Amino acid sequence: MEISLPKKDPKKIKKGMLSTENKLLYIVIPFMLFVFVFGYLPIAGWYLAFVDYQPGMQIWEMPFVGLKWFRALISSQEQINIILRVLKNTLGMSFLSLGCSVLPMFFAIALYELRSNKMRRIVQTLTTGPHFVSWVLVYSIVFAFVSVDNGVINNLLVDFGVISQPINFLLDNSHMWIKMTLLGLWKGVGWSAIMYLAAINGIDQELYEAAAIDGAGRLKQTIHITIPGLLPTFFVLLLMSVANMINTGMDQYFVFSNAMTKSSLEVLDLYTYNIGIGAGNFSLATVISILKSVVSLTLLFSVNKVSKIVRGESIF
Numbered sequence: 024m025e026i027s028l029p030k031k032d033p034k035k036i037k038k039g040m041l042s043t044e045n046k047l048l049y050i051v052i053p054f055m056l057f058v059f060v061f062g063y064l065p066i067a068g069w070y071l072a073f074v075d076y077q078p079g080m081q082i083w084e085m086p087f088v089g090l091k092w093f094r095a096l097i098s099s100q101e102q103i104n105i106i107l108r109v110l111k112n113t114l115g116m117s118f119l120s121l122g123c124s125v126l127p128m129f130f131a132i133a134l135y136e137l138r139s140n141k142m143r144r145i146v147q148t149l150t151t152g153p154h155f156v157s158w159v160l161v162y163s164i165v166f167a168f169v170s171v172d173n174g175v176i177n178n179l180l181v182d183f184g185v186i187s188q189p190i191n192f193l194l195d196n197s198h199m200w201i202k203m204t205l206l207g208l209w210k211g212v213g214w215s216a217i218m219y220l221a222a223i224n225g226i227d228q229e230l231y232e233a234a235a236i237d238g239a240g241r242l243k244q245t246i247h248i249t250i251p252g253l254l255p256t257f258f259v260l261l262l263m264s265v266a267n268m269i270n271t272g273m274d275q276y277f278v279f280s281n282a283m284t285k286s287s288l289e290v291l292d293l294y295t296y297n298i299g300i301g302a303g304n305f306s307l308a309t310v311i312s313i314l315k316s317v318v319s320l321t322l323l324f325s326v327n328k329v330s331k332i333v334r335g336e337s338i339f
Contacts, residue, residue: 072309092310105294112200113290117268119204124264127212128257131219132249136241147220150213161210162278169193193279199287203275218260219253226252255334262330266323269315291315 072092074085097103130150137143153161168175169192177189192202226248234244273292280288289297291311299308331337 069309069313071306072313074306076305078303088306092306095307096310096314108286109289109291109294112287113269113271116200116203116290117271119200120207121261121264121268123204123208124261125257126208127215128219128253130212131216131223132245132253134216135220135223135249136245147213147216151217152213153210154214156210158274158278161206161275165206166193194281194283196284196287199284203279203288207275215260219256222253222256223249258330258334262326266326267319268322269318 070082073087073089074082075088075091077085095102096106134143134147137146166174169177169190171177171189171191174189176192177186180186181189230248231244234248239247269291271290271292273290273296276288276290276293277296280293292315295308295311295315298311299305327337
């Protein structure tokens with residue numbers, strides 16, 4: 024005796040699929056609007072790079088000067104030296120950050136291997152917290168520790184005879200790249216480890232069970248299962264960091280910059296701020312922003328092509 028199953032109406036199936044697609048589209052629309060307003064709409068401001076900006080004047084009434092401000096970047100040897108110095112600072116600290124990009128992965132592995140769930144939560148909370156602290160507060164904390172008068176570190180170094188007199192670390196221009204990299208690592212390592220912890224939880228647990236049956240300890244399981252499972256995530260984040268290496272941000276360097284350390288801390292974003300807001304030359308600042316965007320896009324597509332060649336799949 025054959026049992027006949029009810030046939031599904033193709034029209035109803037198609038209608039249900041369209042309804043689901045519409046719901047997903049409605050969810051995406053607010054994010055598309057957000058990207059358009061804050062990502063694409065400001066591109067209209069690039070017109071300032073082709074005019075002589077004059078405060079109080081309508082943008083279409085400003086004198087059109089063509090590529091004048093683009094040529095101003097290389098108008099003199101002094102200007103060229105400034106651009107080279109700023110680029111050296113930007114790329115130097117970016118490469119140091121890239122060199123430390125493997126540390127969040129190993130920190131996530133160490134955190135995952137903690138036996139005590141309570142200790143794991145405490146360590147993760149303490150290391151993630153600095154990410155939400157502004158750089159102004161970070162500067163205050165650093166100042167409290169390294170102050171010449173009452174700084175804890177200076178007092179300890181003097182008491183133990185390491186130095187004869189206190190050192191003003193915030194005015195000392197030596198090793199500023201390393202100092203900023205260490206501060207950035209302290210502030211971001213816990214937050215960056217969250218993505219690796221999520222990737223670890225996505226690894227098939229049966230692999231660990233099979234390895235344990237074969238006699239593999241926790242160390243061998245980490246080397247042969249955890250690390251290979253995290254490498255795809257690591258390479259994607261590394262490639263994205265390479266594509267974004269010229270965008271270092273300015274808040275960290277702005278609060279730590281002073282007359283003594285400016286030559287080592289003035290990165291491209293901070294230089295753009297100083298030219299635009301500080302000196303009032305919005306046209307030249309816009310030119311630098313345009314070039315920065317072009318370089319970032321070039322790096323992004325180049326890294327995407329390298330990823331497709333090396334890994335067999337692209338980032339986007």
